[in-house]
Amino acid sequence: MYEHILFPTDGSDGAGAALEHAKNIAETHDATLHVMTVLDTTSPHIGMTAAGPAAGSTGMIAEEPSMTESGMVGEDHSVQAHLRERSEAIVDAAVDExxxxxxxxxxxxxxxxxxxxxxADENDIDLIVMGTHGRTGVGRYLLGSVTEKVVRTSDVPVLTVRLGDGDED
Known part of the structure; x- marks a missing residue:
């Protein structure tokens, strides 16, 4: 029934709760589990500073053009490369499980x-298994929900797994 199962993850607890379900379904159907994450390059916060009430910034941008330290915009590697490394670590951690x-x-x-x-379209995915935080009302509306958008627009079945009260730290 299922040959290719997609497990999109952001490394959150909600995604982690869904991983066990994805694994069990893949084992039951002898299916390939596709583990992916998405580097959201549309975020307006990439490379921006955040001035706090205690003063200063996050340290992401140097005060002087000649100053660069690890993690600052303008150092030898880009912010996007750093985010890609973090994304790859999220996927690798899920695969280890x-x-x-x-x-x-x-x-x-x-x-x-x-x-x-x-x-999902490009890889003939038969089922998508995703975690959700279970937010409702204004919280979901303001924050948006990747899972909700996938559920509403997917051509393949989507299994959502809600992060239960006992699953949070």
Whole structure:
């Protein structure tokens, strides 16, 4: 029934709760589990500073053009390269949890829900398994929900796994 299962993850607790379900379904159907994350390059916060009430910035931009330290915009590697490394670590951590099934990994860039749906189409995905925080009302509306957008627009079934009260730290 299922040959290719997609597990999109952002490394959150909600995604972690869904991983066990994705693994069990993949084992049951001898399916390949595609583990992916999306590097959201549309975020307006990449490379920006955040001045706090205690003074100063996050340290992401040097005060002088000649000053650069690890993590600052303008150092030898870009912010996007750093974010890609973090994204790859998220995918690798998930794969380490599912060593009993065949896996394929991917780090995509773009708008998260669109990248997930594009990946599903391009890789003949039969089922998408996603975590959700279970927010409702204004909280969900203001924060948006990648999972909700995928559920509403996907051509393939989407299994959502809610982070339960006992799952949070």
């Amino acid at each position: 599912v060593d009993t099934v065949e896996t394929v990994t991917a780090v995509e860039s773009g708008v998260p829900h669109s990248a997930i749906l594009d990946y």
